[in-house]
Amino acid sequence: MIKIEQVSKYYTGAAAPALAEISLDIQDGSIFGIIGRSGAGKSTLLRCLNLLERPSTGSIAIDGQEISTLSLAQLRRQRQQMGMIFQHFNLLHSRNVHDNIDLPLEIAGLPVKQRRARVAALLELVGLESFANAWPSQLSGGQKQRVGIARALAVQPRYLLCDEATSALDPETTVTILDLLASIQHQLNITIVLITHEMSVVKRICDSAALLEKGRLIESGTLAQIMQREESRLRDLLLKEGEADRAFLAKYLPAELTRCVA
Numbered sequence: 001m002i003k004i005e006q007v008s009k010y011y012t013g014a015a016a017p018a019l020a021e022i023s024l025d026i027q028d029g030s031i032f033g034i035i036g037r038s039g040a041g042k043s044t045l046l047r048c049l050n051l052l053e054r055p056s057t058g059s060i061a062i063d064g065q066e067i068s069t070l071s072l073a074q075l076r077r078q079r080q081q082m083g084m085i086f087q088h089f090n091l092l093h094s095r096n097v098h099d100n101i102d103l104p105l106e107i108a109g110l111p112v113k114q115r116r117a118r119v120a121a122l123l124e125l126v127g128l129e130s131f132a133n134a135w136p137s138q139l140s141g142g143q144k145q146r147v148g149i150a151r152a153l154a155v156q157p158r159y160l161l162c163d164e165a166t167s168a169l170d171p172e173t174t175v176t177i178l179d180l181l182a183s184i185q186h187q188l189n190i191t192i193v194l195i196t197h198e199m200s201v202v203k204r205i206c207d208s209a210a211l212l213e214k215g216r217l218i219e220s221g222t223l224a225q226i227m228q229r230e231e232s233r234l235r236d237l238l239l240k241e242g243e244a245d246r247a248f249l250a251k252y253l254p255a256e257l258t259r260c261v262a
């Protein structure tokens with residue numbers, strides 16, 4: 001479990017903190033959505049989780065281990081537990097698909113035979129078996145993100161952090177990538193933390209969510225809890241584009257759906 005307690009982040013020279021006293025629990029095996037407008041602090045929080053940024057105050061504990069107390073070697077090991085995918089995929093254009101996925105394994109110093117087997121399994125996992133020799137420039141956005149996902153999973157992380165991973169994709173491709181992430185979570189039992197400004201993403205795959213605004217946590221909980229709250233900004237946001245979203249209503253508010261249909 002990731003336990004974030006009273007985390008604040010002050011950037012030098014900034015008038016207001018990027019994060020202000022954020023407390024959140026991210027349960028193992030969940031798909032946790034962090035939502036907020038531009039500047040809300042989502043990326044800062046994600047960077048604190050992947051250990052690229054240190055909170056100014058407060059603590060982040062992973063499985064009870066406070067990360068600010070880790071030695072450099074421990075920090076390196078902990079970073080390997082955090083796979084990351086990005087809005088613009090961040091593939092190396094000088095490497096083909098196979099070699100992009102292989103890169104973290106090469107850096108980790110795994111024997112070549114083991115690396116080949118692992119890359120083949122990852123290509124299959126993301127449905128790109130026949131694209132091993134393709135170059136990034138020959139792929140669609142969705143295929144590029146599949147390569148990004150395979151690469152992030154190469155060293156078998158426990159957490160997959162997704163930074164607006166579908167924001168550059170069209171709606172149909174977005175759905176296929178989100179469904180792939182949900183299937184991977186299920187198959188590998190990893191924890192997925194994703195940041196997004198799109199409620200449709202949260203509705204499609206998240207089981208928990210947190211709403212940030214100007215660095216502050218407005219609300220958090222499981223979607224089941226949020227949907228039962230009387231006064232909830234997150235519930236309002238989830239229902240805002242909800243009319244057409246029967247699957248979501250059927251899951252969380254079946255009575256509401258029956259009323260809409262009647």
Ligand SMILES: Nc1ncnc2c1ncn2[C@@H]1O[C@H](COP(=O)(O)OP(=O)(O)OP(=O)(O)O)[C@@H](O)[C@H]1O
Nearest residue numbers: 011012014018036037038039040041042043044045
């Ligand atoms: N390296 C930095 N130095 C100074 N200020 C920063 C830095 N990174 C972020 N900020 C500021 O911190 C605040 C939160 O930014 P952050 O990028 O975390 O928000 P966000 O919700 O991810 O926004 P977006 O959706 O636009 O990426 C903003 O006011 C931003 O200008």
